[in-house]
Amino acid sequence: MKQGRVKEYQMKINKTLLIALFSLLASTLYAQNAAKYVFLFIGDGMGDNAIYATELYKKTLEEPLALEPMAMNQLSVQSFMVTSSANSLQTDSAAGGTAIATGVKTTNKVLAMDTTLQFNLETVGEKAKKAGYKVGILSSVAIDHATPAAFYAHNKSRHAYDEIALQLLTSNFDYFAGGGVHNLGNIKDKKSFAYQLDKSEYRYLTSAEEIKNLKKGDEKIVAVNPGTYSGIEYYWEIDKPKESLSLAYMTKKGIELLDNEKGFFMMVEGGKIDWALHSNDLGSSIQETLALDDAVKVALDFYNSHKDETLIIVTADHETGGLILGSSTSKGLRMDLYQHQKISEQEFERKLDVLKKLKRKVSFEEVLDSVATNFGLGSGIKELELTDLEKEWLQVTYKKEFIKGQEINPDRDYLDQSSDKNFTERVIIIMSQKTGVAWPTTDHTAARVPVKAIGVGEDYFKTSIDNTEVHDIILKVMGIPNNK
Ligand SMILES: [Zn+2]
Structure with a gap:
C-alpha cells in the first residue's frame, strides 16, 4: 500500500472510530435520559x-x-x-x-x-x-x-x-x-x-x-x-x-x-x-x-x-x-349539587323502561319520586326544588312515554324547546340548569x-x-x- 493510500486508510479508520465513539457516547447519554x-x-x-x-x-x-x-x-x-x-x-x-x-x-x-x-x-x-x-x-x-x-x-x-x-x-x-x-x-x-x-x-x-x-x-x-x-x-x-x-x-x-x-x-x-x-x-x-x-x-x-x-x-x-361552567340562566355554579345524583342517565333510562313495562299504571308522582331519589330533584333540597313549570315540562313527556294515546302537544315556548328530548334527557337538562352548567352540543x-x-x-x-x-x-x- 502506498504511503498516501495508507494515510487515507488510517484517516478513514479514525473517522469510523470517531463516529462509533460518538454514537456510543450519544446512546449512553440517551440511555441516561x-x-x-x-x-x-x-x-x-x-x-x-x-x-x-x-x-x-x-x-x-x-x-x-x-x-x-x-x-x-x-x-x-x-x-x-x-x-x-x-x-x-x-x-x-x-x-x-x-x-x-x-x-x-x-x-x-x-x-x-x-x-x-x-x-x-x-x-x-x-x-x-x-x-x-x-x-x-x-x-x-x-x-x-x-x-x-x-x-x-x-x-x-x-x-x-x-x-x-x-x-x-x-x-x-x-x-x-x-x-x-x-x-x-x-x-x-x-x-x-x-x-x-x-x-x-x-x-x-x-x-x-x-x-x-x-x-x-x-x-x-x-x-x-x-x-x-x-x-x-x-x-x-x-x-x-x-x-x-x-x-x-x-x-x-x-x-x-x-x-x-x-x-x-x-x-x-x-x-x-x-x-x-x-x-x-x-x-x-x-x-x-x-x-x-x-x-x-x-x-x-x-x-x-x-x-x-x-x-x-x-x-x-x-x-x-x-x-360551559356558569350559564346565564343559573344562579351560580354549584358542583356540590351533583352529590345528590346517584345514577347515570343511561341507568335511569333503564329504570324507567322497567316501570314502563309494568302491567299496572305508573303514576306521574311515582316517576317524580324516582327522580327525587336518584337526582335529588324535588326531594326537599332547596336548590334542587322543581318549579311548577319544570314539573309540567316533565309531565308532558311522562304522558307521552307512559300513557299511550294521551300525548299532548306542548303549547308554551318553554315546553316547545327540546320537544325531541325524552323524560330522562329532560331530567338531565333540569339538573344542568340547577347546577349552573350549559351545553351547546x-x-x-x-x-x-x-x-x-x-x-x-x-x-x-x-x-x-x-x-x-x-x-x-x-x-x-x-x-x-x-x-x-
Ligand atoms: Zn373520543
Whole structure:
C-alpha cells in the first residue's frame, strides 16, 4: 500500500472510530435520559372544563378527599393540545387515537391507517414492543373500541369490531385490561374471536379471582373487569356493582405484570367520560373522571419511587359537549349539587323502561319520586326544588312515554324547546340548569384539550402541542427510533 493510500486508510479508520465513539457516547447519554416507564392516560372527550368541574366537585366532598387536588392536576406541566384530524377540526375517537398513537393524522373513523387507506401506520405500542418494552392497553370501555384499538389495530373502520378484536390477538402486546371484546363469537367458527383466542397464547380472564391472582411475569393477558355490561364495557362508575375492579386496580395490576428490566409502555383510557358528556350528564362524567384520576394516582405513586425513569402523560383525544361552567340562566355554579345524583342517565333510562313495562299504571308522582331519589330533584333540597313549570315540562313527556294515546302537544315556548328530548334527557337538562352548567352540543368540539405531564421529557409538553406530537415525544424519551 502506498504511503498516501495508507494515510487515507488510517484517516478513514479514525473517522469510523470517531463516529462509533460518538454514537456510543450519544446512546449512553440517551440511555441516561431515557424513560423506562411511560404511562399515557387518555380521558376520552375530557376537556379542560370537564376536569375543572371534577376538581370543583371534589373540593365539596368531605375530608380528606376534598383536601387533595386531583392527581392529574398535580403533574408539573399543564398545557394544551390541538386535536384535529386529517379531514376535520372535530376529530372522532378513531382519528384522534390514531394521531396520538402513530403521530400521523388520518380521516375520521379510520384506525391507524393513512388517509389513502393503503398503508398501516405503526403505533407507538407496536414500536415499543419491537424495541423490547412490554406493552399494556387498558380501557373502561370495550377493548376493541376506537381509542384502545388505535394502539394495536389497523382498519378503515372503527366499527369493524370482529376484525379489530382478531388484531388484538396478533398484536403480541402483553396486557390488555378493562372491557372485553364486542363479539366473542362461536368457538366452532374459525373466523371467530373465541376460536382464534383458543389457538393463541392469550388468556381471556373474566373473574375477579383470576385477575387478582395474576403475578409478575404473566404475559398475553386480556383481563376483563367482572363489573361490565355483558362483558363489554364498565358499568358507570356512579352505578357500579361491588364486584367491579376499578381502572386504578387494573393499572396497578398492569405495573405488577409489565415491570421488567427493559421497561414498559402503558395506555389507560377513561372511555366513558366521553359517553357521559355526549349525554350532557355531568354528574356521571365527574365520577368517570375521578375514576381515571385514581388510575393516574397509581402511576404518580409509581413515579415517586422511579422519578428518573418515568414519564406520565395525561390528555384527551378531543373535547365533548362544549361544556360551559356558569350559564346565564343559573344562579351560580354549584358542583356540590351533583352529590345528590346517584345514577347515570343511561341507568335511569333503564329504570324507567322497567316501570314502563309494568302491567299496572305508573303514576306521574311515582316517576317524580324516582327522580327525587336518584337526582335529588324535588326531594326537599332547596336548590334542587322543581318549579311548577319544570314539573309540567316533565309531565308532558311522562304522558307521552307512559300513557299511550294521551300525548299532548306542548303549547308554551318553554315546553316547545327540546320537544325531541325524552323524560330522562329532560331530567338531565333540569339538573344542568340547577347546577349552573350549559351545553351547546352533544357532540365533539374542536376545542383544544389539556395535556399534562411529569417526569422524563416533561419539558417537551411545556408549549401547546399537536396531537401528532405525543407519539414523537414518547419515542424520543424512550430512545426508540422514529421512522414514521
Ligand atoms: Zn373520543
